[in-house]
Amino acid sequence: MPIPYGWFGVGYGAELKAGDVRPVHYFGCDLVLFRNESGEAGLLDAYCPHLGAHMGHGGQVEGDSLRCPFHHWAFRPDGFCSKIPYAKAFPPRAKREPLAKSYPVVEKSGVIWAWYHPDDVAPMFDVIDYPEFTDPAFAEPIKREWRFASNPQEIAENGVDVAHFAYVHAMDAVPEGETDYEGVRRRSVARGHRTIDLPTGERKQLPYSVETVQNGAGQKFTRLSGLVELSLLVIATPVEADDVELRFCFTHPRVEPGSPQEKAIEAAIESTCGQKGVEGDIPIWHNKIHRARPYLCDGDGPILRFRRYFEQFYADGPDGSRLVEAAE
Secondary structure, eight states: OOOOOEEEEEEEGGGSOTTOEEEEEETTEEEEEEEOTTSOEEEEESBOTTTOOBTTSSOEEETTEEEOTTTOOEEOTTSOEEEOTTOSSOOHHHHHSOSSOBOOEEEETTEEEEEEOTTOOOOOSOOOOOGGGTOTTBOOOEEEEEEESOOHHHHHHTTTOTTHHHHHSOOOOOOOOEEEEETTEEEEEEEEEEEEEOTTSOEEEEEEEEEEEEETTTEEEEEEESSSEEEEEEEEEEEETTEEEEEEEEEOBOOOTTSHHHHHHHHHHHHHHSTTTHHHHHHHHHHOOOOSSOOOOTTSOSHHHHHHHHGGGSSSOGGGOOSOOOOO
């Protein structure tokens, strides 16, 4: 499947300090991620437009710009050349337009989000900010990361594939809840009761809710309420077509260290990340193919409706074919 367009996480803001220069590879491209001395993050094509040196290997931050290691041409985060140390006259084109290809970047929820579109179309919607991920009243984010052969659509579609929860995750039936689609956003709320075993040996039913917001192809937010209160950012970023980097970033209201609440939160995170969660899905995603015209039955969940929503994030449609047909 091709790479969809949208906002995708390329790093965490706290992990990129002023002066840092980092070679990265996303969207099938070699890129360079840096933070200038003014604190602004930039993402550029890795190869200098002058004579092709990789600016992520030996490049240095100088003021508001990234300096190429080869001839010391310098580029701001917007791609404009700011300095050619040995030039007597600045090339006219360098005054008119950016020479280095740049990617729009915003920082929200503690994440560095980069906009990708295969036709270099400007951002068509905004990143949603979830302030709890940078709020001192919430715990320091807990992060997990995986890389495997898949794509953002397969990962996001997993949430509406209700039938697999029993067979992959050994979970009770998951209620579909209420879902609405509005442009690039999909919102769902599922409520129910879960049976838990207390340390006393008592078995108790507790109410819970799961609220999810999908914002484009690369940003998904889930809030779990019940025994624990937990916020989760799901960040799926294409490295290549069918090669994806998946990050889970959790936070929660601060609790007493070592308390039963903290232990319950840790158990919920491990359950979400382990075999009953994403690590149960990864071997399947890694080895499966995408069926553009699947055979479906009445217990499969709203897969085709989700595909109609997700199809908008492909510039020309995947390989010229539609995603939303079912085999008869």
